[in-house]
Amino acid sequence: MLSRQFVRENPETVRDAIEAKGVTGVDLDGILEIDEEWRELKAEGDDLRHQRNEVSSQIGEYKREGEEEKAQEAIERSQELKEELQRVEDRADELEAELEERLLEIPNVPHESVPYGEGEADNVERYREGFDDLRVDPDDVIPHYDLGEELDVLDFERGAKVTGGGFQFVKGEGARLEHALIQFMLDVHREQDYVDVFPPIPVNSESMRGTGQLPKFAEDAYRVGDRQEDDYDDDDLWLLPTAEVPVTNMYRDEILLDDDLPIKHQAFSPNFRREAGEHGTETRGYVRVHQFNKVELVNFVRPEESYDRLEGLLDEATEVLDRLELPYRVLDMCTGDMGFTQAKKYDVEVWAPADDMEDGPDVGGRWLEVSSVSNFEDFQARRAGIHYRPEQHESAEYLHTLNGSGLAVPRVLVAIMEYYQNDDGTITVPEALRPYMGGQEIIEGHEPVGESALGEGDSE
Known part of the structure; x- marks a missing residue:
């Protein structure tokens, strides 16, 4: 605030x-x-x-x-x-x-360097990586949702049966690939001096307020229990929409020491959001779902260092895509598309070659946001009461918080399935992930099970 x-x-x-x-x-x-x-x-x-x-x-x-x-x-x-x-x-x-x-209703003030604009069309592309020698032609790429069902590594129908629309099973080699991605991301960020945190999954209303999810984004979150619509008390619990919430609030109402800073935490967690996405391909497959895995990077820094740290955080998030050799771009988000709590935000979008969208890249396919790298300045620290003391004899001040996904796992998996797919319908495992999959180089899929898997004329 x-x-x-x-x-x-x-x-x-x-x-x-x-x-x-x-x-x-x-x-x-x-x-x-x-x-x-x-x-x-x-x-x-x-x-x-x-x-x-x-x-x-x-x-x-x-x-x-x-x-x-x-x-x-x-x-x-x-x-x-x-x-x-x-x-x-x-x-x-x-x-x-x-x-x-x-x-709490007032948004953060955009930094002077943020481009002015009304929506996503006014975001400024900062740079692209990985487009010099593409390994696939978008015209020949099978969308991940079709390929995932053909290989029986994604099962949306049974996910909807068990829970509802927007939930899914990731199976067999697909599940193994997702586990590999998570561990790979955690290892990359450990090399960048991040300290692991495994946070609680439910968070209370005070924590949601601290990072800005309440009151503005209550409708997008999953609430635990039966409460009155606008009654958000301290005993009220929510399934976390992002690990940003518990990790930032670890230090709520505390005074950190100057020697403690900077603090860099990473946290893997499942995340839960009600947002349904747009019509069409955005609601198909594994792109915009209600439950998804993510590795989150959270930084606590001195105010004078936060914008240098923002650039460093961007490099730390994109290193995952660099090592996976996936094409991507970075956007400088405009005022109208940057969010309520941020002072400045970059979006990192990986290239998924299937589903040629009208507003997609000029090489075909579409962009999938896999990270928002944000500087909140003291906006969250003020809401959550997070201070630091520059010197022992000085008054405590609000520090600055930053975060970014490192990365959102399902969309990276989608990009791999589409960018690394082969003419025979298999998927090449990116070289960086092979040590996490026991040296496996190709995902060939599985035979589906049950009578529903039988073609016409195959049933007895």
């Missing part, structure tokens, strides 16, 4: 940020009015407190001088001031609670 002082002193900057990010429903003028009334009440409370102190001192003087009538009048006046002060403080507390809640 933004500090109330920043909002108070920079209303036009905040108004511009709300407009640039396309956030609706924020009554900034109302927030400023609440803040003004709160400050007036605080001043009034200070004045009443001062008056009461003066009256209290007079009571003693009157009693020492034997002026009981004046002492009684002073006692009565002190009681009146006490009651008035209590009324003012109660109202100030109500306004402060409302102000804190309303400040």
Whole structure:
């Protein structure tokens, strides 16, 4: 969140940020009015407190001088001031609670380097990698959802039967490939000095608020239990939408030391989101699903180092694709497409050659986002109360948080299935993954099981 002082002193900057990010429903003028009334009440409370102190001192003087009538009048006046002060403080507390809640509605202010734009068409491509010598022709590529069923490594029908649409089974060599990807990613990031964290899967509402998922994105999250729609208490639990939530909140309401920084954590977790995606190929296959695996990278840094760290984090995330030799691109996200909490964000999109989309790359196929690499500055730290102390004798300050996927596993698996597929319908295992698959070089698939797998004329 933004500090109330920043909002108070920079209303036009905040108004511009709300407009640039396309956030609706924020009554900034109302927030400023609440803040003004709160400050007036605080001043009034200070004045009443001062008056009461003066009256209290007079009571003693009157009693020492034997002026009981004046002492009684002073006692009565002190009681009146006490009651008035209590009324003012109660109202100030109500306004402060409302102000804190309303400040959560305000998005982060984009960094000055962020390109202005209304949507994804205004994002700026920063660079591409891996397109000099492509190993496949998109016209000849079988989409992963068809190939996955032919090889019996992806089973969407049984996933929907067991749980519902947007859930799936990854089977046999497909499951082995996904496990290999996860372990490979973790090993790459350990080389980059990341410390592993295996976080809790349910997170409470305070944690969701700390990273900005609440209140804005409540509808996209899976809630545990039966609660009232807008009643998010500390006992309320959610299935984590990203490991960013528990890992960032590890240090909630703590003061870290300067020597602790930077802190770099990586966390593998399953993730759960209700978002259904767009119509067409986005809802087919393993691209946009309700449960997916991901390795998340979370950084805690000194404020003056956060933008250098953002560039380093981008390099750390893309190294996975470089080693897998998968073509990809990096986008500098515009104001209207960068998200509520970020000050600056890069998207990393891997190339999937099947499904030639209208807004896809000029080489055919489509882009699949596998990481959003973001600098939140002190936006999350302020919400979660994460401080650091630059020197032992200095006041604690808010640090900066950053994160990025390292990477989203299903979409990388999709890219491998499409980019590394062969003319005979098999899939070549990328060289970097072979040590994690016992040296296996080719995925040939499995014979399906059950009567439903029998062709016409095969049943008895």
